[in-house]
Amino acid sequence: MRPDESDALVHDPRGGMPRLIEIMRRLRDPATGCPWDIEQDFASIAPYTIEEAYEVADAIAREAWGELEGELGDLLLQTVYHTQMGAERGLFDFDSVANAIADKMVARHPHVFGNESRDKSADQQTSDWEAIKAAERAGKAAHGVLDDVALALPALTRAVKLQKRAARVGFDWPEIGQVVDKIAEEAHELAEARASMTEAEVVEEFGDMLFAIANLARHLNLDPEEALRATNAKFTRRFNAVEAALRAQGKRPEDSDLAEMDALWEAAKAAERAP
Template sequence: MAGKVIIAGLGPGDPARVPAAVLTAMAGVDRIYLRTSHHPAVAALEERGLEWQSFDSFYEDAADFEELYRRIASFLLQEAGGQAPASWPGQQENPGALPARNPRSIAYAVPGHPLVAEKSVALLLEQAPAAGVELQVIPAMSCLDALFTVLRIDPAGGLTISDALIFTARGLDPGRGLLLTQVYNRRVAGDLKLELMKVYPDEHPATVIRGAGLPDGERVATVPLYTIDRLDWVDHLTSLYLPPCPAARDRTLAGLEAIMARLREPGGCPWDREQTHNSLKRYLVEETYEVLEAIDSGDTNKLCEELGDLLLQVVFHARLAEEEGEFTLADCLEVVCTKMRRRHPHVFGTAVLDTAGEVLVRWDQIKAAEKREQGEEAPSVLSVPRGLPALLKALKVQEQAARVGFDWAVVADVWAKVREEMDELERAINSAGKEEQAAELGDTLFSLVNLARWLRVEPEAALQATIDKFSRRFRFIEQAARDQGREIKDLTLAEMDVCWEKAKKISLS
């Protein structure tokens, strides 16, 4: 005979609102367990002389709430199955004698509705079939019903509901109301406000509700968000409500999508409405280089701004595609998320890759397998975008060739190749035509990029730094000429050299 667990709700707190069906069911089981005895509705069990045990001691021993809920679910399934649980929860004071047998039918009572914000119940529902345990759920009024009444809100108008203990602001739409249950204490409230202030203004009104629906224990206060953890009456019966904040949508991807949609709509911006994928190509390139410039400058505020500008280009292209019925931004996100999981089997699967080099080799193998699955020819090991700048393209093809073993053995061989190419260039300059000179110059540049790779120096960044250094020194010469009331073209080469050397000495190197 399979064991059975009756999962019962005790309602939001008022003992008078504990359903009669719950009390009747609990009177007919071998044992009763409470997730916590620290709830006003427990008085209804005491009035009827029902004996129970609580899991309050588990709260003290568990490292976090996840472990707590796992332990409770495991305990109940073992108890219902007739197995001796590994650990026992503390009993109520003077609980009376409990049956000295392995119970087969037990009740597990939780505050509110058992299917609302009850992680331990979710685990029971998930694990009971495999454990051979039968479950029966007896509903009750949830804390949400009481909260809707206190707040006088209709959830059908758009409301996000979450457990405060697992809440994250990622993907949140602040344009809808937000209701968070189980704000257990001031520490939880403090962590919660920091997470919420990633999206909402610090001063956004927050309504804190303690004991919703309790005749004598209900308390409500609306305070600025940043102060919610300063209320000294926050406890396990506390919830938090934030009204919609449409302005905070500007901190979400959905907000940017909405702006782009408005710009493209009839009556929007004439310039934005005229754009196509092709007309926007130049801006995508420009914004990319402005991001690189911000990175090189070390200015994090500038980087933040430029990344936003680059993201705008992505959203713009996705909007154009959506208007043509081709794909949406959500499709783009799904494709890249799927790809990242598939190409990181050492993170999202069971593969073991210990070094960055191993990761890159496996990445290329997975890409090739994807092509074969799609019926395409296996791509060449050398696979780079056609429009990539030549210096960066040279580095990339060398890296790809090296990953399959086509590489020099030691850096001395690379340096010897550089000297060889420079000698060939010098001979071509002295005796060959322009075409051969260009070819030898290309070979020399390619070998220098290879040397940079071996030295683990980014050639693009190194060259850019030298260009910046040259520009600073040259502008110093220009200023020196202006200080003399002259134009730079009027300076002799010797005068320019003098200024150049001065520039090198005054931190313009």
Template sequence: MPKGQSKTDNIIQPLLTIMEKLRDPETGCPWDKQQNFKTIVPFTLEEAYEVADAIEQADFDSLPDELGDLLFQVVFYCQLAKEQGMFDFSTVVEKICDKLTRRHPHVFPTDSALVSAEKVKQSWDAIKQSEREQKQQFSLLADIPVTLPAMNRAIKIQKRVAKVGFDWPDLAPVVAKVHEEIDEVMEEAKHLNTEPEKYHERVVDEMGDLLFAVANMARHLGVEPEQALRQANQKFERRFRGVEVCAEQSGKSIDEHSLEELDAYWEKVKQQEKAK
């Protein structure tokens, strides 16, 4: 290796070359050649979630593979853009390097006083706000992606408006709002049996308000709701698998059990977990 050259200097080039070959009009992969910006978005979201899942499961042996899959998504977008004469991978690298340098004046110094984490965050927010204004994005909410998971987007919206004081000062009114929204859901739900078509959309609307309020409560408690819900999903799945084991041991199929019997299994599994 030449002196002064890092082994990572050209490490991305083989991946870029593979991507070009996959998209080759004559010899490329039929599936890859059919894709466009919109069609690969669902795969990008899926890969991002798989990275998050590997981290949450502490599966660090799998994490390099998952990060590679996510990086491939970035390279795919860059290849599509390169084919259309818009930008390429080097443009993306230049953009993020410029942004990180611009948003970290405490590291790439223009102001040595920016040393605390809080000051760093304040500086970051101020720089982002300036960038939004330069892009003529006059709404505080203009650059929050609509494709984010709904719970994550709710948190981003709430954090953004809180910066200008549009927020409750403590937890009590937040909790009261959750109870208020529950009451409003139940008020509309009372009519579902008699007029389902008329009231279904009203219930959907009120449930949306309730979920938004719950996200706000999580934010005030310092809880990431998307992560908390994933953990709840995992816990439910683990316990229900325990219920299935209990049902199998009883000699009856699970659908032959009454709800009371299944509830008893559920409580048994919960107690077993607590005893560990």
């Protein structure tokens, strides 16, 4: 692309994806680009990619629809960033990435793009999806059941995915009561033995308990990350109410005590539950 064509595209408010791709190419130009952008690599950009995905999820959770467009744009920029770096190394480019996911979507939806019937339940579609994914993995180099579960996933989410993979080959508690018993066992062991444990052992035992709790969420068909986010929001909301009640008395939390704050907490709970 000639310099004048590049400038015209970069400043075209309706340039769409070609505009964004060209902007990133210019930012990464070794001679004329931005020094910070030029220095980045896949590893250094990956944390920003994860952060932007969370900000998209946050806008959706808050129903902040006016913010969602911008957050989606920030996330899209991360894809463009990685594809530009891939193109520079001859690994892939934006078109090949887009074509790869398009091919995958067509292959995984034969009931939409092929000859299979759409007359199936959502659960059956999910089962079919997993079967297709399993076949795709089998077509690659042989590997273990738990391979390719992404390491960078949030720990609770990854725990559930690891457990689902193991469950497919029969490695799972058959009854939910056994999962509950395991949580109680892990909690009891940690409470009883913490005084005699090393710090590393305490961390390990606590991790075992969290893993068992994630297993319970899976058996209940719950997303533990979603459940914990909701509880975090509830805690924040109620503690804010405690602070507000104290401010009305000219006090701060550090001027109060547990008994008073607990009473205000219970009042905040009651106010939330009131019809």
